[in-house]
Amino acid sequence: MDTLIQQIVSGLATGGIYGSVALALVMIYQATEVVNYAQGEMAMFSTYLAWTLLNAGLPYWVAFFATLAIAFVGGLVLERILIRPVENAPVLTIVIVCIGLLVILNSVAGWVYSYIQKPFPSPFPSKPIQVGNIYFGAHDIGALGVTLVVLACLYVFFRFTTLGLAMRAAAQNPVSSRLCGIRVGWMLAVGWGLAALVGAVAGMMVAPIVFLDPNMMAGILIYAFASATLGGFTSPGGAVLGGLIVGVIENLVGTYVSFIGTELKLTVALAMILIVLVFRPSGLFGRAVVHRV
């Protein structure tokens, strides 16, 4: 029983990270109907920047927020420079640009920082937290807390601010948005900025677990795809919840199904994507998109 609760909590912690990356994917997907395959590498690169700032002697939380600011501006600039020229191109063109960005970021990170794994610090104590007879990793609890705070901030931003409302409007109906005076192109850029910011949080929270290296987000991006598919690519809340579910299932299956263990965990994510796509393509909380023909 104790192991079960431990595994669930640690599953929720990694699930929150998958959910954040999934949310970043969904935010961009809703606005442009494009899956940003470079989302993981953007997060990885942001985490390296955080590592550089930390090595320069900055206190953790200063480096943390500085990284968020850099990631936001970086995401915004990437959209303006790389995506804007192909804004009206077919979806496949934009996907190729995203994959190109993935490769470039990965190689540049390897070139600058080398492919050797680096430890990345956690801001939380290494001593486990004891509740009754059960011990929880402090980083697990802390990462889950940070993720939830970020998600709550995003919710408030999109729900209650005028800019958030304008961004939702621009994603839904660009033509009408222009007629309301909304600069739709800039809304997309801000969306990329926010997605990069959320990804940066995920990167910094997962790096202490998986260690920092240029390929650290590859597996996580697949879990994020599984989360977004499960929750529904059209539902931001669903993507987050999907992430938590994927995280818990992954952990439980890895612990209790002996032949899967840690090696085959990633296969579980792929199997989940497959099952969802076959039986409920719009995901648990997504809307089925109907096109008139």
Place this chain on the structure above:
Amino acid sequence: MAALLSVRDLQARYGDTRVLRGITFEVAEGGITTILGANGAGKTTTLRAVCGMVKTDGEITLAGKRIEGRATESIVRLGVAHVPEGRGTFVQLTVQENLRLGAYARRDPANLNQDIERVCRYFPVLAERRNQVAGTLSGGEQQMLAVARALMLKPKLLLLDEPSLGLAPLVVREIFRIIRTINREEHVSVLLVEQNASLALGLADHAYLMETGTVVMSGPAAELRQNDAIRRAYLGY
């Protein structure tokens, strides 16, 4: 009366097809002007051209300022509110959020709630449905929402594209009655594009008739209503 909007020799094409072949018209300050014509005459394109939504040649002057070639977003900021064909509702957002978006381009977005109450006075049904998702409104209610959203801008010029489309005659009459009230009380000039010529001529004080991309007739609405050719072709008696 001075012209708020003045359009000279406006031309537009979609690919190789010329849709507007050099049309010239004016909208008087404080007046209601209507452009009539059959399907495909170029009425919608004319409105879209005024908003910078299609590439055009020719001059478009709003309150003395040339606006052709500007981005739609900046034309909206000059006080042009466009109620597009098909209403352009944000169907997943609530009625209230739709109205808030209408005021997005305003420089003085204070008193937002007061403004929402102001436009809801014209359309009381919207006040009742404030927190309802706009996609669940009926066609007539969505048309009302579209006009209300446009009014949130406090526009100088209101462009209306076929507000009667697909609505029951009673609802249409109601909406036209409200447009007249709005024109008087809010000092908004109106450019109305309509297929329903008898309704439009009853509302407008000046009218233009378009056929395949050109203006073939214009004059005071009352005069056009008496014109035999128009009566036979567009009014049906």
